[in-house]
Amino acid sequence: MSTVTTTAAAEPLLRRGLTSARLPKWAPPATAVLSVALGCGIGAGAGLKSHLQWGLISATLFLVISYGLAAKVEGRRQAKDRLATSVIWVAFVLAVVPLASLTIYTIQQGAGVVNGNFLSHSMKNVISAGPGGGIYHALIGTLEQVGLATAIAAPIGLLTAVYLVEYGRGRLAKVVTFFVDVMTGVPSIVAGLFILSLWNIVLGFAYSGFSGSLALSILMMPVVVRSTEEMLKLVPNELREASYALGVPKWKTILRIVIPTAIGGITTGVMLAVARITGETAPVMMLVFGADFINNDPFNGPQQSLPLYIWQQYALVNNDFGYARAWGAALVLIAFVMGLNLIARGIARWRSPKAGH
Structure with a gap:
C-alpha cells in the first residue's frame, strides 16, 4: 500500500519537473534583440568603427545570455541544448550575412547601369574612359x-x-x-x-x-x-x-x-x-x-x-x-x-x- 502511495505521489512531482521551468517561445528572439542592442552599444561606446566587430560582440553576448538564462530557469542540461542551438543559428547568420551583403551591394552599384542599351550594345567604337557601351x-x-x-x-x-x-x-x-x-x-x-x-x-x-x-x-x-x-x-x-x-x-x-x-x-x-x-x-x-x-x-x-x-x-x-x-x-x-x-x-x-x- 505504501509503495502504491509513494508511486502515485511521485508521478505528479515527475510530471511537474518535466513541464515546469521552461523559457517562453519569445525568449530566444528577445535575447537576440537584446544582444544586438548591447553589442551595438558596446561597439559604439568603445569607438569600434567596424560593424563586423559589433556583430561579433552581439553574437558572443547572444550565446552567453542564452546559456545563462537557460541555466538559471531550465537547468544546465537544457542550457547546453539551447547553447548548441544558438551556436547553429549564429553560424547560419555568419554564413548568410556576407552573401546578402554582397548581393545587396552589387544591386545598389549595378542597378543604375543595367538597361536595354547596356544589354544590347558592345564596347566597339566606345571610349573606355567615357560613358556608354555595354556587355x-x-x-x-x-x-x-x-x-x-x-x-x-x-x-x-x-x-x-x-x-x-x-x-x-x-x-x-x-x-x-x-x-x-x-x-x-x-x-x-x-x-x-x-x-x-x-x-x-x-x-x-x-x-x-x-x-x-x-x-x-x-x-x-x-x-x-x-x-x-x-x-x-x-x-x-x-x-x-x-x-x-x-x-x-x-x-x-x-x-x-x-x-x-x-x-x-x-x-x-x-x-x-x-x-x-x-x-x-x-x-x-x-x-x-x-x-x-x-x-x-x-x-x-x-x-x-x-x-x-x-x-x-x-x-x-x-x-x-x-x-x-x-x-x-x-x-x-x-x-x-x-x-x-x-x-x-x-x-x-x-x-x-x-x-x-
Missing part, C-alpha cells in the same frame, strides 16, 4: 563558351560516372576515381596553361572562344562525374534486378531504367557545374584574350566574356565609368548564376520521386 559582346561570348564547355564535359562526365558505378571494378576504376579527385582540386590557371601548351602551342590552333571552352570543360568535368556518380548510387538496386529478371541487357537497363530514374539529380549536378565555371576569369584571359566587338564565332578570333569584361573595366579603365560598367556586368553575372541554380532546384523538385508513385 552584349561579353554576354554572347560567355553563353557560347559555357555552352561548348557543357557540350564537351557533360557527356564525358556522365559516361565516366556510369562506368564507375555500373562497370568499374579493379585497378582501372581506382585510377579513374583518383584522377577525378585530383582534377576536382586543379586551379583554373593550371587548366588554362594545359590547354595553352597543348592546343595553342603544340597543335598550333589560334586563340578563340573554343580554346577557353576546353579549359572550362576540364574544370567542369570532375563536378559532373562526382554529382552524377552519387545520383546513380541512389537508384535502388531492386530496379536493376527487376530489369535483369525480365531479360533486359545491362546496357539497356542503364539507358532505360537507371539514367531516367536519376535524371533529375544528374541535371542538377550539370547545372551547378555550369554555374561553377561561369565566373572563371584566368582561362579566358589566357586563351580567349577578350575583344571590344561582337564575335559570334567561338572558333575564330578572340572573344569577350563577362568575368574578363568585369576585370578589364575595373582594373584597366580605372574610372567612374569603368566601375559602373563593371558593377553592371557583375549584377548580370550574379543574376545568370542565380538563374541556373533556381533552374537546377526546379528540375530536382520536378523530377524527384513523389509519394504514392
Whole structure:
C-alpha cells in the first residue's frame, strides 16, 4: 500500500519537473534583440568603427545570455541544448550575412547601369574612359563558351560516372576515381596553361572562344562525374534486378531504367557545374584574350566574356565609368548564376520521386 502511495505521489512531482521551468517561445528572439542592442552599444561606446566587430560582440553576448538564462530557469542540461542551438543559428547568420551583403551591394552599384542599351550594345567604337557601351559582346561570348564547355564535359562526365558505378571494378576504376579527385582540386590557371601548351602551342590552333571552352570543360568535368556518380548510387538496386529478371541487357537497363530514374539529380549536378565555371576569369584571359566587338564565332578570333569584361573595366579603365560598367556586368553575372541554380532546384523538385508513385 505504501509503495502504491509513494508511486502515485511521485508521478505528479515527475510530471511537474518535466513541464515546469521552461523559457517562453519569445525568449530566444528577445535575447537576440537584446544582444544586438548591447553589442551595438558596446561597439559604439568603445569607438569600434567596424560593424563586423559589433556583430561579433552581439553574437558572443547572444550565446552567453542564452546559456545563462537557460541555466538559471531550465537547468544546465537544457542550457547546453539551447547553447548548441544558438551556436547553429549564429553560424547560419555568419554564413548568410556576407552573401546578402554582397548581393545587396552589387544591386545598389549595378542597378543604375543595367538597361536595354547596356544589354544590347558592345564596347566597339566606345571610349573606355567615357560613358556608354555595354556587355552584349561579353554576354554572347560567355553563353557560347559555357555552352561548348557543357557540350564537351557533360557527356564525358556522365559516361565516366556510369562506368564507375555500373562497370568499374579493379585497378582501372581506382585510377579513374583518383584522377577525378585530383582534377576536382586543379586551379583554373593550371587548366588554362594545359590547354595553352597543348592546343595553342603544340597543335598550333589560334586563340578563340573554343580554346577557353576546353579549359572550362576540364574544370567542369570532375563536378559532373562526382554529382552524377552519387545520383546513380541512389537508384535502388531492386530496379536493376527487376530489369535483369525480365531479360533486359545491362546496357539497356542503364539507358532505360537507371539514367531516367536519376535524371533529375544528374541535371542538377550539370547545372551547378555550369554555374561553377561561369565566373572563371584566368582561362579566358589566357586563351580567349577578350575583344571590344561582337564575335559570334567561338572558333575564330578572340572573344569577350563577362568575368574578363568585369576585370578589364575595373582594373584597366580605372574610372567612374569603368566601375559602373563593371558593377553592371557583375549584377548580370550574379543574376545568370542565380538563374541556373533556381533552374537546377526546379528540375530536382520536378523530377524527384513523389509519394504514392
